[in-house]
Amino acid sequence: MNKITFFSLIGIVIIAAGAYVAFKTYQPSHTPFDEKGMNMKVSKVVIPAAGYGTRFLPITKSIPKEMLPLLNKPALQEVVEESVASGINHFCMIMNDNKPEIKDYFTPDPAFRDMLAQSGKEHYVKELNELLEKTTFSYVKQPEMLGLGHAILMARPVIQNELFGVLLPDMVIFGDEPCMKPLVEAAQEHEATVIAVMEVPWDDISSYGSIKIGKKFTDNLMEIDALIEKPKREDAYSNLAVLGRYVFTPAIFDAIEETAPQAVGEIQLTDAINLLVERGHKVLAYRVDADIYDLGRPQGWLAANIHVGLQSPEFGPEVKKLIKKLV
Numbered sequence: 341m342n343k344i345t346f347f348s349l350i351g352i353v354i355i356a357a358g359a360y361v362a363f364k365t366y367q368p369s370h371t372p373f374d375e376k377g378m379n380m381k382v383s384k385v386v387i388p389a390a391g392y393g394t395r396f397l398p399i400t401k402s403i404p405k406e407m408l409p410l411l412n413k414p415a416l417q418e419v420v421e422e423s424v425a426s427g428i429n430h431f432c433m434i435m436n437d438n439k440p441e442i443k444d445y446f447t448p449d450p451a452f453r454d455m456l457a458q459s460g461k462e463h464y465v466k467e468l469n470e471l472l473e474k475t476t477f478s479y480v481k482q483p484e485m486l487g488l489g490h491a492i493l494m495a496r497p498v499i500q501n502e503l504f505g506v507l508l509p510d511m512v513i514f515g516d517e518p519c520m521k522p523l524v525e526a527a528q529e530h531e532a533t534v535i536a537v538m539e540v541p542w543d544d545i546s547s548y549g550s551i552k553i554g555k556k557f558t559d560n561l562m563e564i565d566a567l568i569e570k571p572k573r574e575d576a577y578s579n580l581a582v583l584g585r586y587v588f589t590p591a592i593f594d595a596i597e598e599t600a601p602q603a604v605g606e607i608q609l610t611d612a613i614n615l616l617v618e619r620g621h622k623v624l625a626y627r628v629d630a631d632i633y634d635l636g637r638p639q640g641w642l643a644a645n646i647h648v649g650l651q652s653p654e655f656g657p658e659v660k661k662l663i664k665k666l667v
Contacts, residue, residue, distance in 0.1 A: 380531070382524045382587060384430040384498065385423050385505035388491040389416070389442060390482040395637060404439040406509045408641060411648045411655065413468070414445065415635050419509050421471065426520035428505055430476045432498045434491045437481065446477050487606030489596045496593045503527055508584030512644050514651075515630025519585050523626050526561055527587040532622035533613070535564065536585035538632055542573055548581030549610050551625050560627045566617060569610040580625065582610075583632060591621055 393405030406416040420431060433442060453469060456462045480494045492506060505520055513519040519536060527534045537551055550571050554563035568577060595612040602608060617623050633644035649659035 379500075379502035380528050382428055382503045382505055382527065384432060384502065385428050385507050385520070386432045386434060386492055386495040386499070387416075387419065387507050387509055388434045388482075388488060389439065389509055390434050390436040390485060390491060392438075392485075396641075404441055405635075406439075407441050407445065408635070410512065410644055411652060415512060415641070415644070416442065416445075416509050417468070417471070418512050419507050420446075420475065422513065422518045423505065423507060423520055424471065424475060425518040426505075426524060428520065428524070429474055430478070432478045432480060432495045434480050434482050434494050436485075443477075443479055446472065446475075448472050485606075486601070488609040489599060489607035489612050492588075492609065493593060493596045493607070499590065499593075501590050503590075504588055506586040506588060510634060510636035511584035512633050512635060513583075513585070513628065513630050514632075514647065515628065519628055519630065520587070522560075523585060523587045526624055526626055527589075530622060530624060531589070532624050533589055533592065533616060534587045534624045534626055535613070536583050536628050537580040537625045538583045538628050540579055540581045542576070542579050545576045545579050545581055546570055546572055548583070550576040550578055551580050551582065552577035553580065553625070557624075560629075562625050562627075564613075564617060564623045564625050567610045567614055569608055580627060583628065585628075589621070591616060595619075 389404070389406050391405065393400035396405050396408065399408070407414040409415070410418055423429075423431070431446075435442065448469070453462065453465065456465060478498050480498065482491050482494050484490075488508075495504075503524075505524070507520070523534045523536055526532070535551070540548065547570060549567050549569045551564050552566040552568075554565040556562045566577065567582070568575065571577075592612060595615040596607060596609070599607050599612045599615060602611075613623060631647060633647065634640035635644060646659070646663070650656050652659070
């Protein structure tokens with residue numbers, strides 16, 4: 341063997357040894373995936389916002405229900421802030437063509453910001469501008485109002501093969517921690533769909549979806565064996581009601597596609613979730629202990645405003661005085 345061949349072999353051995361060490365010590369930096377290739381990081385939420393808000397007419401003729409104020413900011417911003425506090429920054433808004441105000445509000449406006457700065461009023465939108473700097477918004481059109489299941493299905497091209505959240509903007513939740521945070525943690529730990537539920541009076545369960553409780557993991561976390569949408573009191577599985585916060589696996593999209601529309605032509609999300617359960621997918625419920633307000637009703641919106649007003653450092657004392665005066 342000549343010297344050239346000898347040193348060439350030595351070089352090959354050194355290169356191969358280096359490659360082996362690099363392979364053994366390499367730690368992947370990508371987002372964690374489960375064994376089926378599903379992205380287990382929850383970075384996106386779907387917010388269905390295509391409804392007409394008929395309970396709030398006539399004001400919703402020109403103002404989207406989601407933009408009605410809680411004190412001095414729209415209710416929808418409260419929901420977005422909840423998600424951001426839970427570590428979720430990408431929002432997929434399911435819309436119709438009659439709500440450009442939502443997109444306008446969540447789009448940065450440098451000219452407006454500069455105008456406020458020149459007049460010394462930029463502090464009024466400081467919180468909003470900081471929120472917009474750390475969030476991304478996608479807008480998907482829902483051409484027809486065909487139910488909540490159909491609205492979520494519209495987000496499939498944005499979500500693809502990821503765990504993802506769904507927040508119904510009708511519900512605002514004020515608690516010690518953001519509502520979505522424990523749902524995300526449970527979904528990642530159990531590789532499951534997780535639905536937030538709340539305990540309601542039995543006489544009110546007909547306004548919500550009711551869950552049938554299965555195996556309990558903790559006082560707050562349990563398996564769901566079945567759901568029923570807006571049952572009569574005597575038909576309800578329990579008084580644990582679905583409250584409009586979900587973390588889904590991508591399997592929900594196939595379940596929605598295979599769910600038959602009801603008589604009115606709408607695809608119910610509850611039916612699709614039941615299909616997941618029937619096919620052996622793990623579906624869990626997380627019971628939320630917090631102050632919860634249903635903005636889908638005028639009296640719920642009013643109650644939420646009183647809550648926010650009382651909690652406000654700036655307006656709270658005045659609100660308390662006003663309430664005492666009125667009652």
